[in-house]
Amino acid sequence: MTKIAIFGVGLIGGSLALCFKGKPGITVVGHSVRESSAAKYLERGVVDHATTSMREAAEGADFIFLCVPVGSLEQYVYDLSQLDLKPGCIITDVGSTKASVAASAKRVQLGEAVFIGGHPMAGSERSGVEAASFYLFENAFYVLTPDESTPKEAIDRLTELLAYTRAHIVHVRPDEHDEIVGAISHLPHIIAVALVNLVRGYNNSNSLYSVLAAGGFRDITRIGSSDPVVWRDILVNNREVLLKLLRKWQGGTNAFIEMLENEDGAGIERAFTQSGQFRSKLPERRKGMIHSVYECYIDVPDHPGVIGHVATELGNSNINLSNIQIIESREDVPGVLRLSFRKQEDLDRAVEKLGQIGYSVHF
Numbered sequence: 001m002t003k004i005a006i007f008g009v010g011l012i013g014g015s016l017a018l019c020f021k022g023k024p025g026i027t028v029v030g031h032s033v034r035e036s037s038a039a040k041y042l043e044r045g046v047v048d049h050a051t052t053s054m055r056e057a058a059e060g061a062d063f064i065f066l067c068v069p070v071g072s073l074e075q076y077v078y079d080l081s082q083l084d085l086k087p088g089c090i091i092t093d094v095g096s097t098k099a100s101v102a103a104s105a106k107r108v109q110l111g112e113a114v115f116i117g118g119h120p121m122a123g124s125e126r127s128g129v130e131a132a133s134f135y136l137f138e139n140a141f142y143v144l145t146p147d148e149s150t151p152k153e154a155i156d157r158l159t160e161l162l163a164y165t166r167a168h169i170v171h172v173r174p175d176e177h178d179e180i181v182g183a184i185s186h187l188p189h190i191i192a193v194a195l196v197n198l199v200r201g202y203n204n205s206n207s208l209y210s211v212l213a214a215g216g217f218r219d220i221t222r223i224g225s226s227d228p229v230v231w232r233d234i235l236v237n238n239r240e241v242l243l244k245l246l247r248k249w250q251g252g253t254n255a256f257i258e259m260l261e262n263e264d265g266a267g268i269e270r271a272f273t274q275s276g277q278f279r280s281k282l283p284e285r286r287k288g289m290i291h292s293v294y295e296c297y298i299d300v301p302d303h304p305g306v307i308g309h310v311a312t313e314l315g316n317s318n319i320n321l322s323n324i325q326i327i328e329s330r331e332d333v334p335g336v337l338r339l340s341f342r343k344q345e346d347l348d349r350a351v352e353k354l355g356q357i358g359y360s361v362h363f
C-alpha cells in the first residue's frame with residue numbers, strides 16, 4: 001500500500017485527498033489538530049483514516065502533504081524532522097509561497113526523507129474541507145520547486161502520484177515563483193480587498209453603492225472574499241516582493257491621476273488597448289490563477305419555465321451542469337441564463353443540444 005498523509009484537510013488538502021482516495025493501492029490519512037475536524041474529514045468520506053496524532057499520520061507514510069497556512073509550514077517541517085519517517089518518504093507542501101518553506105526544509109535534518117516544495121496553481125475564494133473538489137486541479141498548473149540536490153527518483157515519484165490531480169507539472173525556482181505569484185495572485189488579492197473596503201466605507205453612508213455594484217465590481221473582487229488567515233500568512237510571508245509590487249502599483253495609479261488631471265484621453269485609450277491586448281493573449285480554457293469555468297449564456301424571455309426545461313434537457317442527454325444562474329433578477333424582464341460546466345466537452349455538447357432545441361446560445 002502507498003500511504004499518503006495530508007496535514008490540513010481544507011480546500012487544497014481535501015481536494016488532493018479526493019484525487020488520491022480510492023486509487024489502487026493508495027490509502028489516505030488526514031491529520032487535524034482538532035478532534036472535531038478529523039471526525040468531519042471521515043464523515044465527508046474525503047480520507048480513509050483521520051487522526052489528531054502527527055506521529056500516527058506520518059508513520060510509514062510514503063508521501064506527506066502539508067496543506068496548512070503558510071505561516072505554520074516551518075513548524076510542521078520541524079516537527080516532522082523530529083519523527084522517524086519512512087526512508088524515501090517524500091514531504092511536499094502546497095503553500096502559496098515557496099522560498100521560505102524551501103529554506104526551512106534545508107535547515108532541518110530529514111534523514112532519508114526528501115522535501116520537494118509544491119504549489120497547485122488553482123483554488124478559489126472558498127475554504128475548508130466543505131469546499132474541496134475532485135476537479136479543482138484539472139488542467140491547472142502545479143508548480144514543483146526541486147533543486148540540484150533533489151534526487152531525480154523522488155521528483156519522478158511525486159510527479160507520477162500527482163498525475164491523479166490531472167494538473168500539469170512545471171518546475172520553477174522558489175524565489176522566481178514568489179516574484180511571479182506576487183504579481184499575478186497576491187497583489188490582485190490586495191487590490192480586491194482594498195477596493196471592496198473602499199466601497200464598504202462609502203456604502204456605510206449610502207447603501208446604493210452595494211445595490212448598484214455591477215458585474216465588473218463583482219468580477220474583480222471575487223477573491224476579496226478569500227480566507228483571512230490563509231491570506232494573512234501569504235502576504236506577510238511574501239512581504240518583500242509585495243512591498244516592491246505595491247510601490248510599482250502606486251506608480252500605475254499615479255499615471256492614471258496624471259492622465260485624468262491632464263485630460264489625456266489618448267493615454268487612457270492606450271492603457272485600455274494595451275491591457276486588452278495582453279489579456280486576450282492569456283491562455284484560455286486552462287486553470288491559471290484566473291478561475292476557469294466553461295460557460296455559455298442563453299437568452300430567457302420567461303425564467304421559471306426555461307430553467308426547468310434547460311436542466312431537464314441537459315440531464316436527459318447526460319450533460320453535467322455544474323451551475324445555473326439568472327443574470328437579470330427581475331421576473332418581468334427578459335434575462336440571461338448563465339450555464340457553467342466543469343469540462344469543455346460538457347460545454348460543447350450543451351451548446352449543440354441547446355441549439356438543436358431552439359435556444360440562442362452565446363459566450
Ligand SMILES: NC(=O)C1=CN([C@@H]2O[C@H](COP(=O)(O)OP(=O)(O)OC[C@H]3O[C@@H](n4cnc5c(N)ncnc54)[C@H](O)[C@@H]3O)[C@@H](O)[C@H]2O)C=CC1
Pocket residue numbers: 007008009010011012013032037067068069070072094095096097119120121122123124125126127128129227229230234
Ligand atoms: N486557497 C487557495 O485557493 C489556495 C491555497 N493554497 C495554499 O494551500 C494552503 C491551505 O490553504 P486552503 O486549503 O485554502 O486553506 P483551508 O483553510 O481550506 O485549509 C487549511 C487547513 O489547515 C488547517 N490548519 C492547520 N493549522 C492551522 C492554523 N494555524 N490556522 C488555520 N488553519 C490551520 C485547517 O484546519 C485546515 O484544515 C495554504 O498554504 C495556501 O497558501 C494553494 C493554492 C490555492
Ligand SMILES: O=C(O)C(=O)Cc1ccc(O)cc1
Pocket residue numbers: 095096120121122123124125185223289290291
Ligand atoms: O480564486 C482564485 O482565483 C485564486 O486566485 C485561487 C488561488 C489562491 C491562492 C493560490 O496560491 C493559488 C490560487
